[in-house]
Amino acid sequence: MKKVKVRFAPSPTGPLHLGGVRTALYNYLFAKRYQGDFILRIEDTDQERFVPGAEGYILKALQWCGIEPDEGPSYGGNYGPYRQSERKEIYKSHIEQLLKTGHAYHAFDTPEVLETLREAAHLQGQVFTYNARIREQLDNALNLHSEEVAERLARGLPHVIRFKTPISQPLKLHDEIRGQISVDTRTLDDKILVKSDGMPTYHLANVIDDHLMRISHVIRGEEWLPAMPIHLLLYRAFGWETPQFAHLPLILKPEGKGKLSKRDGDRLDFPVLPLRWKDPHSGAISQGYRDAGYFSEAFINMIALLGWNPGGEQELFSLESLIKKFSLEKVNKSGAHFSKEKAQWFNQQYLQQKPLEELTSLFSQELKKHKIYAENHYVQRVVEAIRDRAHFIHEIWDQSIYFFIPPDSYEEKAVKKAWRPDTASYLDQLKDLLQATENFTANHLRENIQVFVKARQLSFGRLMQPLRLALVGALYGADVFFIMEMLGRQESTQRLTRLCKVLSTSKH
């Protein structure tokens, strides 16, 4: 069997989004599954849409995901250059070949003429297509004497080069995911191969590069399915062997219609990009998965399962196990709606799996952001107590602030629920108890407080709620006795004093 070689070929017209990352991932998984190569090629033939920084972003995003190209710009390889803008000479010689063999022709129709033809057709409820039916009435080399063509070319008249589509020929295409697809060449148009600026279009450059780079499988988004016939025809025109094709289903908006876009993320508040991106023109910032606190393993796991499933009930897969199990046959045919909740769930799963030491170190970094510097052992105990309730590292902070900073206000709803006129006096007595408790540990505190409650015939909750309010500032958080042990006698007592002071003087 031929060596497996696949490519991911984004154009640097902006940041990579979810769908792009998934295409890259599937290519990578497929390559590694069969001990093949994964190459990165930058398709920058459209100079107008070029966005500075986009290529660097793509590289960094792949790196974060753990998808490492075997060949590509800045990775090297024997089939470079890997930027299409640096391969102009290659395309030039190949288009000559097509011109010579009659598979392509020069066309001089201006964009304006074409536009009016399109409008005219539209008025009649039709669509103008530059195809075999009409090409002999248009301004191209098919209808001009060769001297005339040569003369125009010599004069430097703007022109494009089009593919001469076979007139009517049924085509059977094979897609690895969809099976057989039938089209007739009569429904195709004469695609532009070389633009008037001399640059090749996607179709030409793509086919030439895939062949020259020995690509065995073209795995790309479904939006390319309609272009498959023209690509196949190009391979034939060159006399080349065709690679296998696989068209991936699209990733759709969480609800409603259409494919997922960057704007959905802003609207529904979830990242669509792997990394944060600042638009160089507008300055607008789009958030990324990494910056939103996602682990790259969770992110990869989540997108891998959006359109592919190995068939069992397992949902958690490392990159290595994805490689072992990946196959194109198991890729779904229909588009998948993205789900923010499921994404968060994946992250939670990975967070829970991580060893305590790693989480502690991650959380220490989070603490630094809040200018908190605490002893490692203390931080570790906090993480241990809080980790269960977090989807993200930053949620551990949300749930544990009170371990590091005393409450500076008391949540109104909580006060209403916990505070009674006689509460202050109980808390006062409780302070004495705290002073009297010799061993200031959760267990001792629990025992002593239980006795305290019983002696006064109080309900447990009547005392615990204000206690919690004093320590946390609201009615959430870890076990109250654990919190006191962690804070220590002095800090715990101070917090009690403060609550009494604040609430006794107010109207509660």
Add this chain to the structure above:
RNA sequence: GGCCCAUUCGUCUAUUGGUUAGGACAUCAGAUUUUCAUUCUGAAAAGAGGGGUUCGAUUCCCCUAUGGGCUACCA
């Protein structure tokens, strides 16, 4: 409009002619809990519609409907 592709719980999906159509997320209920969360248990929830083929169709074929992609000198 034309061409192509798709269609299983709300969502991601399993089941490639014979299943009580399975799992996960989300939802709801119960348990645990001093509170919030976690956790546990349970519930509700699906083969777009119509024709065939077959002893038997979610599974194969056709039609319709719906959804999606493409229809640029963008990729």
